[in-house]
Amino acid sequence: xxxxxxxxxxxxxxxxxxxxxxxxxxxxxxxxxxxxxxxxxxxxxxxxxxxxxxxxxxxxxxxxxxxxxxxxxxxxxxxxxxxxxxxxxxxxxxxxxxxxxxxxxxxxxxxxxx
Amino acid sequence: xxxxxxxxxxxxxxxxxxxxxxxxxxxxxxxxxxxxxxxxxxxxxxxxxxxxxxxxxxxxxxxxxxxxxxxxxxxxxxxxxxxxxxxxxxxxxxxxxxxxxxxxxxxxxxx
Numbered sequence: 001x002x003x004x005x006x007x008x009x010x011x012x013x014x015x016x017x018x019x020x021x022x023x024x025x026x027x028x029x030x031x032x033x034x035x036x037x038x039x040x041x042x043x044x045x046x047x048x049x050x051x052x053x054x055x056x057x058x059x060x061x062x063x064x065x066x067x068x069x070x071x072x073x074x075x076x077x078x079x080x081x082x083x084x085x086x087x088x089x090x091x092x093x094x095x096x097x098x099x100x101x102x103x104x105x106x107x108x109x110x111x112x113x114x
Numbered sequence: 115x116x117x118x119x120x121x122x123x124x125x126x127x128x129x130x131x132x133x134x135x136x137x138x139x140x141x142x143x144x145x146x147x148x149x150x151x152x153x154x155x156x157x158x159x160x161x162x163x164x165x166x167x168x169x170x171x172x173x174x175x176x177x178x179x180x181x182x183x184x185x186x187x188x189x190x191x192x193x194x195x196x197x198x199x200x201x202x203x204x205x206x207x208x209x210x211x212x213x214x215x216x217x218x219x220x221x222x223x224x225x
Contacts, residue, residue, distance in 0.1 A: 031210075031211060041201055041217065041218045041220075043218075045213070048211045048212060050211065056211055056212055058212075090157050090158070092157075096210045096211075097146060097207050097211065097213065098146065098210050102148040102150070102160045102205070103213060105158045105159070107155075107157050
């Protein structure tokens with residue numbers, strides 16, 4: 001009955017590889033997000049999708065490509081991984097922030113690039 | 115720069131005491147504010163929210179205060195318990211699609 005689930009939870013890979021992180025929400029929310037949390041715990045938005053349409057792309061390198069096949073899924077593909085991509089990536093969803101309730105976050109994917 | 119920030123990165127509190135976590139923001143257009151709690155290895159969890167037309171809101175053991183004049187937000191936790199040990203984030207938004215987060219305050223509860 002997990003509300004926002006993302007896989008995998010841990011991902012260790014070498015520089016230059018391509019990897020994907022998957023996210024699914026069963027809350028019926030219209031909007032989904034990817035956030036990156038760095039080693040200092042700072043959370044920064046990467047992408048926002050509303051009903052499968054890209055709303056926000058926060059100057060993320062084009063090596064990062066989100067894909068939303070339907071409004072319940074928002075996957076993140078990363079090409080040519082770099083050391084600086086190491087972080088925890090969080091997927092989240094909401095039914096529009098102005099309606100209240102904020103985001104519901106997944107449990108995160110810890111990506112380590114070696 | 116970022117639109118929200120926290121005054122202190124760490125807070126140590128005795129079990130049973132009240133905790134106060136502060137946050138300053140700079141975006142005058144922000145109209146919705148949220149506090150999140152993040153435990154180790156987990157995603158941020160919603161605690162309480164407040165809109166800009168309010169200055170106080172209470173939940174179970176938590177109270178959020180908003181001072182729009184000085185752009186300040188605080189979270190008060192009553193009778194702090196060991197389970198309250200976590201990183202706390204304030205977040206703000208002025209639209210429907212983007213929350214901006216502060217850097218987080220790590221709260222440690224001493225037994």
